Amino acid sequence: MYKEICAKYTPDKDNLIQILHEIQDTHPQHYISEEAVQAVAEYLNLPPNHIYGVLTFYTMYSTKPRGGNIIRLCESPPCYIKGSENILRKLQILLGVETGETTKDGVFTLELCACLGVCGNAPVMMINNDVYGDLTEERVEEIIARIRRGNQ
Amino acid sequence: MSLKRIDLLICCGSGCVSAGALKIKERFHAVLAEKGIANEVNLIETGCMGPCDYGPVMVIYPEGIFYKHVSVDDVEEIVSEHFVKGRPVQRLMLQDEEKVISAKKEVPFYQKQVKVALANCGYIDPESMDEYIATGGYEALGTVLTQMTPLEAIELVKASGLRGRGGGGFPTHIKWKLVHDVQADQKYIICNGDEGDPGAFMDRSLLEGDPHRILEGMMLGAYAIGASQGFFYIRAEYPLAIKRIKQAIAQAREAGLMGEHIFGSDFSFEAEVRTGAGAFVCGEETALIHSLEGERGNPSPKPPYPAVKGLWDKPSVVNNVETMANLPTIFLKGADWFASMGTPTSKGTKVFALTGDIKNTGLVEVPMGITLRELIFDVGGGMTGGHKFKAVQLGGPSGGCLTQEHLDVPVDYESLKERGAMMGSGGVIVMNDQKCMVNVAKFFVEFCVDESCGKCPPCRIGLKQMYNILDRITTGKGKESDIDELLRLGETISKLSLCGLGQTAPNPVLSTLRYFRDEYEAHIRDKACPNKVCTDLFHFNIDKDRCIGCSLCARKCPVSCISGSREEKYTIHQVDCIKCGNCQDVCPVKAIDRIPGMHAEVIQHVASLAQTEED
Numbered sequence: 001m002y003k004e005i006c007a008k009y010t011p012d013k014d015n016l017i018q019i020l021h022e023i024q025d026t027h028p029q030h031y032i033s034e035e036a037v038q039a040v041a042e043y044l045n046l047p048p049n050h051i052y053g054v055l056t057f058y059t060m061y062s063t064k065p066r067g068g069n070i071i072r073l074c075e076s077p078p079c080y081i082k083g084s085e086n087i088l089r090k091l092q093i094l095l096g097v098e099t100g101e102t103t104k105d106g107v108f109t110l111e112l113c114a115c116l117g118v119c120g121n122a123p124v125m126m127i128n129n130d131v132y133g134d135l136t137e138e139r140v141e142e143i144i145a146r147i148r149r150g151n152q
Numbered sequence: 153m154s155l156k157r158i159d160l161l162i163c164c165g166s167g168c169v170s171a172g173a174l175k176i177k178e179r180f181h182a183v184l185a186e187k188g189i190a191n192e193v194n195l196i197e198t199g200c201m202g203p204c205d206y207g208p209v210m211v212i213y214p215e216g217i218f219y220k221h222v223s224v225d226d227v228e229e230i231v232s233e234h235f236v237k238g239r240p241v242q243r244l245m246l247q248d249e250e251k252v253i254s255a256k257k258e259v260p261f262y263q264k265q266v267k268v269a270l271a272n273c274g275y276i277d278p279e280s281m282d283e284y285i286a287t288g289g290y291e292a293l294g295t296v297l298t299q300m301t302p303l304e305a306i307e308l309v310k311a312s313g314l315r316g317r318g319g320g321g322f323p324t325h326i327k328w329k330l331v332h333d334v335q336a337d338q339k340y341i342i343c344n345g346d347e348g349d350p351g352a353f354m355d356r357s358l359l360e361g362d363p364h365r366i367l368e369g370m371m372l373g374a375y376a377i378g379a380s381q382g383f384f385y386i387r388a389e390y391p392l393a394i395k396r397i398k399q400a401i402a403q404a405r406e407a408g409l410m411g412e413h414i415f416g417s418d419f420s421f422e423a424e425v426r427t428g429a430g431a432f433v434c435g436e437e438t439a440l441i442h443s444l445e446g447e448r449g450n451p452s453p454k455p456p457y458p459a460v461k462g463l464w465d466k467p468s469v470v471n472n473v474e475t476m477a478n479l480p481t482i483f484l485k486g487a488d489w490f491a492s493m494g495t496p497t498s499k500g501t502k503v504f505a506l507t508g509d510i511k512n513t514g515l516v517e518v519p520m521g522i523t524l525r526e527l528i529f530d531v532g533g534g535m536t537g538g539h540k541f542k543a544v545q546l547g548g549p550s551g552g553c554l555t556q557e558h559l560d561v562p563v564d565y566e567s568l569k570e571r572g573a574m575m576g577s578g579g580v581i582v583m584n585d586q587k588c589m590v591n592v593a594k595f596f597v598e599f600c601v602d603e604s605c606g607k608c609p610p611c612r613i614g615l616k617q618m619y620n621i622l623d624r625i626t627t628g629k630g631k632e633s634d635i636d637e638l639l640r641l642g643e644t645i646s647k648l649s650l651c652g653l654g655q656t657a658p659n660p661v662l663s664t665l666r667y668f669r670d671e672y673e674a675h676i677r678d679k680a681c682p683n684k685v686c687t688d689l690f691h692f693n694i695d696k697d698r699c700i701g702c703s704l705c706a707r708k709c710p711v712s713c714i715s716g717s718r719e720e721k722y723t724i725h726q727v728d729c730i731k732c733g734n735c736q737d738v739c740p741v742k743a744i745d746r747i748p749g750m751h752a753e754v755i756q757h758v759a760s761l762a763q764t765e766e767d
Contacts, residue, residue: 016446017429021388044446057448057605058429060388076350077545077595078507078581089732114432114603116389117353119507119579120204120514121167129391133170 001026002039011044016054019044020061029065030109059113067102067109069147073125076115084123088112090137094144107148156194158235159213163274165200165357166392167514168207172224176208179227187231199361201274203261204514206246211256211274218256219244261512264531266493268501269317269354269477270517273361278396281403284364290409292483293368297375297417302332305376309479311487313499318344318435318472319550319576319652321498321565330459331377331467339379340468343370343476345386345393346440348432349548350599351579354503355473357515359386359393362477363400367423369476371410372483375419377469382423385440388430398425432603436651437470439605450607451651472577474503494520498564502575506532508582509539518563525559528582539584543667547576549596550656552663553589572663574656588685589668590675594622596660600653611654614645618661626686628750630676638665680749687731691751694735696721698743705735705744726751 005022009015023036032055041048055061073079073088088099091110095103102109118124121133125140132143160180164173177197184190201209206220217240219230226244233239246253253259267273276283284290296305310325331339343366347355359366370382386394401423404410412420426444433439434449441463443449462468478500482490491499498520504527507513511533518527524544528534535541543553552573554561561567565575583592597619606612618641621634642658649655665672674682681689694705694714701718713729716722724735736744750758 013446014426014444017443018427021427021429053448054446058431060430076599077549077592078351078579080595081508081581081583081587081592086732113389113430114348114599115350115352117347117356118166118170118204119351119353119505119581121170121207122507122513124170126389131166131170133167 002036003043006040006043013044013046016040016044016046016051017058020051020055024061028068029106030067030070031062031065033063065102067106069107069127070109070111071125071127072111072113072116074114074116074118074123075112076119078115078119079123082122084135086137087123087125087135087140090140091144094141108144156192158193160193160195161198161201161211161213161274162195163199163201163207163209164197165204165207165274165361165515166353167200167204168209171207173208175224176210176222176227179224180231183227183231184235187236189231189235193235196277197279198275199273199278200357200515202265202270202515203259203512205512206514212240215240216255216257218246218254218259220246261514261516261531261533264522264526265517266501266519267517268481268490269358269365269474269503270361270515271481272365273357273515276362278361278363279399281364281400281407284362288484289364289480290368292480293371293375293409294415296372296483297415297419302376302378305372305483306332308483308487309376312482312490313487313494313497314475314478314482314490315498315565316472317474317478317502317577319349319547319574321575324471324475327459327469327471328373328376330457331379331469334460334467336467338381338464338466339377340463340466341370341374341377341379341382342437342440342444342463342468342470343382343384344435344437344440344470344472345384345390345397346428346435347387347390347473347577348435348603349550349577349579351505351507351545351548351581352577353505354515354578356390356393358473358477358503359390360396363393363396364404365480366397366473366476367400367404369479370423370471371414371421372479373469373471373476374421377467379469380420380422382421383444383463384423384425385428385434385444386425387428387434394425394427401425431605432599433605433651433653436653439651440470441468448605450605451653453650474578495562495564497566502563502578504578504580506580506582508544508580509536509584509587510534510582511536520564521562523560523562524554527563527580528559532580532582535582535584537584539586541582542585542587543583543589543664545573545581545583545592545596545660546579547574547656547659548579548581549599550574550652550659551576551579552659553583553592553667554663555667572659572666574659586683586685588626588681588683589664589671590622590626591681591685593661593664594619594626597622597657600657604653604657608648608650608654610645610648611650611657614641614649615654615657617641618645618658622661625672625675626681627688628675628679630672630679632676634676635665635669635672674748678749682748684746684748689750690731690746690748691726691754692724692729692731692733692735693745693747693751694722694724695743695745698741700741700743702740704738704740708734708738710734726753727757 123135124133314324315321431449434443439449439451458468503517545553684690699721706714713725
């Protein structure tokens with residue numbers, strides 16, 4: 001599987017970030033395994049430690065398995081001013097996890113992230129590629145419930 | 153072909169999409185089909201219109217009617233009343249004290265704005281190259297390629313006075329000239345779309361709302377410097393922007409506007425899109441170049457500048473998205489026209505992102521030199537909730553805050569810098585009198601600690617030290633010497649850090665110390681947060697005279713630290729209180745207040761804990 005993804009790109013070092021994105025996005029657990037690091041290293045003819053170095057530098061990559069839906073709540077000042085802390089507390093209670101953890105059923109992973117650039121509608125979170133703005137505790141409850149229903 | 157009698161422009165910028173714009177669009181399709189008038193209405197999905205706070209918004213032509221806060225349930229009424237019967241829906245229009253404002257051009261938010269970079273954002277369909285061309289798109293490129301030499305193009309940009317819109321404000325023509333003058337077999341032009349400043353979203357809106365403009369801007373730059381290859385570096389948090397730029401490149405290629413001999417000239421050009429992966433520091437040009445090369449995004453010392461040794465060691469120009477967005481119009485309307493706006497040193501217009509405790513949050517474009525007062529109170533509509541203005545943070549984590557006394561300062565590169573703030577990418581975070589400046593400064597430093605790449609010690613270690621001190625101050629453990637220590641650290645970090653991130657990271661602390669030193673002192677000396685924000689330095693109190701004993705607060709308390717009865721009224725057990733504020737929110741008679749300072753019970757508790765530890 002990893003080889004097939006790599007083969008879509010020329011074996012040049014500058015494709016590394018794009019290859020890692022595709023590997024992570026297509027993995028059901030949204031992470032980059034050791035196996036994947038090896039495969040990419042071989043394909044690009046780079047030492048695995050270079051791949052690992054890049055992988056751990058960027059916050060969007062994960063080396064640990066994650067849930068089916070990645071929640072990324074913005075923790076930057078514009079959202080903080082508008083009460084993102086209460087949203088975080090609500091998410092933690094709703095999901096029963098701390099930041100960085102995955103729910104037992106594997107449906108959600110809760111993460112914090114830097115500014116998502118939708119500050120006009122702060123507080124904001126992204127779930128996978130969808131942005132949810134003007135969050136209130138009630139709205140968060142609805143959104144989580146809707147995704148849960150869709151998952152069953 | 154049927155004649156479309158109505159143009160319905162629905163804002164599908166990220167703000168409006170997050171508020172449900174796409175569902176509204178679907179509903180319009182369904183209702184229009186149901187009523188059999190789908191062929192009379194031209195439904196256009198546009199980029200950001202600006203007033204995010206009013207979202208989802210839409211504009212309907214020919215009348216130019218502006219609707220705000222539209223929901224899926226309103227669609228039926230808009231179609232049957234407005235489209236069928238010709239009676240616009242008043243309740244969805246903006247209203248001020250005296251009147252209902254129906255037309256977009258009368259909305260106060262747009263009054264002082266001059267749209268250059270944002271001209272097409274919210275006006276055309278970003279996925280249609282034809283619409284871009286219809287607004288004059290690619291005309292500038294055609295003219296420049298066929299009638300101007302690269303040097304003449306650089307001269308024109310010099311005369312326009314355009315400066316980099318990404319933060320530093322470096323004159324664009326100097327960067328270009330440097331690369332133009334270097335002899336090399338290959339040169340590159342890079343568009344910096346790694347917008348990471350908290351509170352800035354102009355690049356996102358431009359890339360999403362008018363991608364062809366950025367592409368044309370890049371090609372104009374490429375021709376001037378002699379580059380045949382360009383890269384868009386866009387942060388991965390902006391999937392729609394990435395999609396739109398890729399689409400624009402494909403359309404341009406198909407139309408023959410990219411590839412060999414563009415417009416029959418000798419100029420050939422190819423562009424590619426590369427994405428980031430979540431690293432703020434990659435907005436710094438040398439870090440960005442390393443990231444493009446497939447490396448960790450560490451910055452490197454300058455010189456050598458990218459103009460000499462850039463991507464793959466070739467001469468490269470890195471221009472910000474907004475800088476590129478200005479170029480087509482500058483070439484089309486001329487340098488004099490552009491230079492006629494703004495101040496002597498800062499020409500043209502600037503896009504600002506208004507956020508925080510301000511009524512009209514969103515994206516605005518105003519001439520340089522406008523005062524902060526006009527920007528915040530006229531364009532931004534003033535403060536929300538009847539609160540007073542306290543401070544404004546300009547330039548994100550690299551900038552500084554300005555206060556009431558600076559409201560009449562003109563917004564340009566130099567004036568802001570003189571006062572300890574900076575233009576940055578144009579993020580304007582407005583704060584009301586309920587905010588604690590020490591807490592805000594701590595937050596910005598925390599952001600920079602998280603985003604520091606760790607290469608140079610002043611930034612990696614120094615910022616962490618600053619954060620620890622701020623954390624100490626905001627939790628009641630501050631020392632008298634802390635303020636001096638912060639000043640000393642801030643100065644050291646600014647002077648010794650390798651790249652712009654570290655050099656500017658202490659600014660929020662230094663500027664808040666300059667203007668709000670008394671707040672720091674109250675935290676340290678009185679162990680009190682005057683604005684009742686820092687959770688360790690204020691407490692809640694139930695006023696027994698006002699309490700009616702309803703028990704609502706006790707029931708809503710997540711840690712069960714409120715007890716009492718109807719007769720005895722309710723009391724908070726201070727040691728267990730987590731300061732969530734639920735009790736204050738639910739109290740029907742507003743009997744619960746925030747009091748600055750630690751409660752005596754807590755002070756005693758902390759002291760006894762310290763005593764036990766000593767024993």
